[in-house]
Amino acid sequence: MIKTPDHNTLFYGDNLTILREHIADESVDLIYLDPPFNSNASYNVLFKAPGGEQSQSQIEAFDDTWEWGEVAERAFDEVMISGNTDAAEMLRAMRGFLKENAMMAYLAMMAVRLIELHRVLKPTGSLYLHCDPTASHYLKILLDAVFGPVHFSSEIIWRRTSSHNSAKRWGPVHDTILAYSKSEHFIWNDVFQTYDDSYLDRFYRFEDEKGRFRIGDLTGAGTRTGDSGKPWRDIDPTDAGRHWAVPTAIIARLGLNGTFDQLSVQSKLDRLNELGLIYWPPKGRVPQFKRYLEADRGVRIQDMVTDIAPISSQAQERLGYPTQKPLALLERIIAASSNPGDVVLDPFCGCGTTVHAAQKMERRWIGIDVTHLAIGLVKRRLIDAFPTAQFDIVGVPKDLGAAEALAEADKHQFQLWALSVVEAQPYKGGRKGADGGVDGYIYFKPDGKTTEKAVVSIKGGKNVGVTMIRDLIATIERDKAKVGIMLSLAEPTREMKKEAAAAGLYKTGMHGDFPRIQILTIADLFDGDRPRLPWVDASVFRKAKRENIRGENKTDQGDLEL
Incomplete structure (x- = not known):
């Protein structure tokens, strides 16, 4: 019987095999994946040398997917016999249209993995697939087939660069993140992003001794015969076809609960006025509610992400991987679609941003990558950022005997x-x-x-x-x-x-x-020995900033394998 790891775990190996052999049905709360595709070499590079030359070590691991061959044919056949008739029919239709080429090989590889990812996701779980526009439309069709169109949640656009000069076409500056849920009962937490300056200048135009504020309605559409329809301070909302509507959600955030809820509408308005929370316009008679900036949580997250910038070459977060995604982007996804203690899975973990964010936000995590280089870099990143964190590494040699066996086998x-x-x-x-x-x-x-x-x-x-x-x-x-x-x-x-x-x-x-x-x-x-060299170049590998998180495990890290 397959049992999902109880501890945070990095797996080396083909994620399809790892999913089938190590991850149980409905055991994962959130999946984020950023699968490589050869449409744009720079999209797949794990890191570059100081001279600018690109390492293709990550691409090398997926060589068989770039051309139609035995591996692609096997992946296609596995989808056909998977029992997911919608996915099988969709992939067959795609093959009829695309024929046997690099894109079709990639889609076959992805389809069989998406079926497995759907299997391991809990009914309350969500999946976020990060891709560039070259393949996003095909991947969305596959996701519709695997998860069902009704479980499509969002197409999130992330502006990954401010500008791009391209001849004879619109500058490509964005990536796409496709979000799907396993069912209609999925985890969702309200996440708010800060307002930008133009928004503040437009709406928070007022200021008093308490600070900057915007104004909002104290009335709602339609008349009422009860307490909310009665006059207050000689102002009868019925005259305007409206009724008093005290903003209860904001009131609760201000801490005005308890006996306040038991007051009549008119008494509530009196209390708000005493607290200076009602704005009386210089012209007109209808008062409005003051919403102070410091008490406002910001705007709920939107599907156009422009407030999270890509990682610049000089950013402290930059570790030397050109395709590294900002921690803030993963933190937003994890905050919205999981809770502390939940399991987050990244089957193409690359340089480890997902597992870093999950560790920081007190989620359990599973990372999988098919390159030893990636596993080594993620290990280093986690140790640098979370010196006392404990995690397992599976699939790499843990002793001399295992290293000898690997040398003999491959x-x-x-x-x-x-x-x-x-x-x-x-x-x-x-x-x-x-x-x-x-x-x-x-x-x-x-x-x-x-x-x-x-x-x-x-x-x-x-x-x-x-x-x-x-x-x-x-x-x-x-x-x-x-x-x-x-x-x-x-x-x-x-x-x-x-x-x-x-x-x-x-x-x-x-x-x-x-x-x-x-x-x-x-x-x-x-035994821990390493080459003796002066100052390893920070432009290739930088040390991750140590994170200070609440509830960090203070026990000894123990023996982490190489």
């Missing part, structure tokens, strides 16, 4: 995992093939200005020798790197250590000297 994934441990950027996005002796790079700034690099070479075999060190020395000289780092599964030989020492030191001046060639074993990494 050399390529072993390399990507090892690179993630030392927070190195994979060479050529971690793609398979000839690498010229380079598996990855670590960037650093010894003087705080000039970006330098260290070459990382991974050796996952059982046999190592001094020739590998000589090759590494030649590689760093060819690449004009300052340091060469070998990560070896096997113990280095005495000759290897001697050759590495003979390569000399990299001298930085103010930061001291560092071995030009460094050898670390995988066992060393499990």
Whole structure:
């Protein structure tokens, strides 16, 4: 029987497999996903090198989805036999229209996952799918088929950039977030956003000794024969076809409850007047209610999000991932559609903004990603922001034996995992093939200005020798790197250590000297050892700001696996 994790958990692996094997039916309260798509390379980049070159490590993990092939055909067939006839018929119709191409492969991959996400969502749950306009219309059709058109909630437009110069078309400045519920009984909390300056200038035009305020009606349409229809201070609302309507919701927020509710309408108006909450216009006789700015909660969230700016290159929140979404955007979604203690799931967690926001807002969370690089970066982000937080990581090696097993089973994934441990950027996005002796790079700034690099070479075999060190020395000289780092599964030989020492030191001046060639074993990494380098470059990886949250777990973090 599938049991959803009780603890906050990061999963490495294909989210389809993780969902089927680890997430139980109707166990998740809120799902947010931002699935990658190859329509715009910059939309999918996890991070960039200091020189601007893009890492395609995230795209690499989804290579099979960009062209129609065996994987896409299998995903399509699984939808056909899923039992969801609406989704099957819709996907079949899309294939008839689009034929077998990159978009259709992507939609087949998404359809089978949306069916699983619908399964794990509670009846009171909601799903938010973040996408760009290239695929949003197709995804909306799929969501209609999986969730039902009646459960469509909102199409949210987020202005992700202020302007974009494009020839012969409107500047593309927005993303789309499609919101659906599992049923009509879904969690919804009123969330308010602050007013912008133009709104305040337009409506909060009045001010007195208590502060800035706007005016609102004290009467409602239609006449009444009861207390609300009687005159007050020689003003008879019936003459104007109206009745007195005291704004009870605002009154409650002001704390005027209890005996106030038992007063007649006229006595309530007297009390409001005594408190200075009634505005008497200089012309005319009909009084109005004062709504002070400080007592107003703002405007309820709208489906056009323009008050949450994208993360600028200089923002403190920026960690170095071009597709990083603002925490404020995820916090707004989580606040609206979940409650403290609820389970939030992100099946494409990328750089971890969703799980960061969930941790901060005292929700339980599950994050899934198919790249070791992403899992490593999310782990670092969480430890930086929440030093005492506890979470599990599933699917990555936790000891030397597991690392050896991974190296034997999949050399390529072993390399990507090892690179993630030392927070190195994979060479050529971690793609398979000839690498010229380079598996990855670590960037650093010894003087705080000039970006330098260290070459990382991974050796996952059982046999190592001094020739590998000589090759590494030649590689760093060819690449004009300052340091060469070998990560070896096997113990280095005495000759290897001697050759590495003979390569000399990299001298930085103010930061001291560092071995030009460094050898670390995988066992060393499990012991906590890391490459010795001066000041890792903040433009690639920045340290997440520590969050101070109410009710933060104060227990020891324990052993977090690599």
